[in-house]
């Protein structure tokens with residue numbers, strides 16, 4: 001029995017955390033066993049990366065977030081997948097390919113550093129108006145040096161997510177880019193349920209998911 005690994009990525013303030021939580025609720029209401037999680041993790045290592053962007057830069061931060069990712073995979077993601085759950089992860093490799101690149105790290109090094117990290121079954125990249133995302137992030141509170149820049153920095157971050165989405169697709173990842181535009185969180189989730197349901201209903205292991213104790217309603 002094997003679950004499904006779905007990642008929600010994109011710039012700060014675009015709605016990742018909101019959408020991941022709502023998507024988890026929708027899938028759980030349909031009877032799926034869902035494991036929502038995020039990177040950096042809530043561990044000491046993850047919090048050091050999340051709140052340490054003024055202290056750690058470039059290669060050091062790249063290695064910190066990668067170390068947190070491998071620990072996350074080993075202790076949380078792989079066990080949840082092995083138990084047939086749908087892992088929904090807020091931020092993953094696309095974030096490293098964008099933020100570490102903005103931090104001057106060679107993309108080849110980022111790919112190499114992450115070469116043993118699991119490939120998600122689906123990478124959702126949320127995009128949208130950088131002005132809107134930046135002001136939402138500012139209203140919520142900013143703790144990262146990557147997100148203090150003005151709208152030009154926000155635009156560059158957004159453009160890089162689009163570039164990185166293409167890069168991931170070229171590398172064989174299944175990527176779904178969704179522009180949130182002026183959609184409400186509910187409308188975004190409704191739109192994302194199509195590619196997610198396509199993944200969950202897609203043959204092979206998904207049969208095991210729907211026909212096993214991976215669904216609460218059938219357990």
Ligand SMILES: Nc1ncnc2c1ncn2[C@@H]1O[C@H](COP(=O)(O)OP(=O)(O)O)[C@@H](O)[C@H]1O
Pocket residue numbers: 010011012013014015016017018019136137140180182183184185188
């Ligand atoms: N589609 C949306 N429309 C309006 N507000 C939103 C939408 N998505 C998220 N928000 C709000 O914007 C802020 C940032 O959202 P959040 O999910 O934390 O973004 P991220 O995790 O990408 O940084 C939150 O206050 C959230 O309630």
Ligand SMILES: Cc1cn([C@H]2C[C@H](O)[C@@H](COP(=O)(O)OP(=O)(O)O)O2)c(=O)[nH]c1=O
Pocket residue numbers: 011012013016039040049050053061065091092093095096097099100137144145146147
């Ligand atoms: C996952 C990840 C995080 N980080 C660091 C820097 C980011 O600013 C921070 C993400 O913090 P987070 O609180 O998730 O941002 P937000 O809620 O605003 O979307 O963690 C990286 O540098 N690379 C990574 O791959």
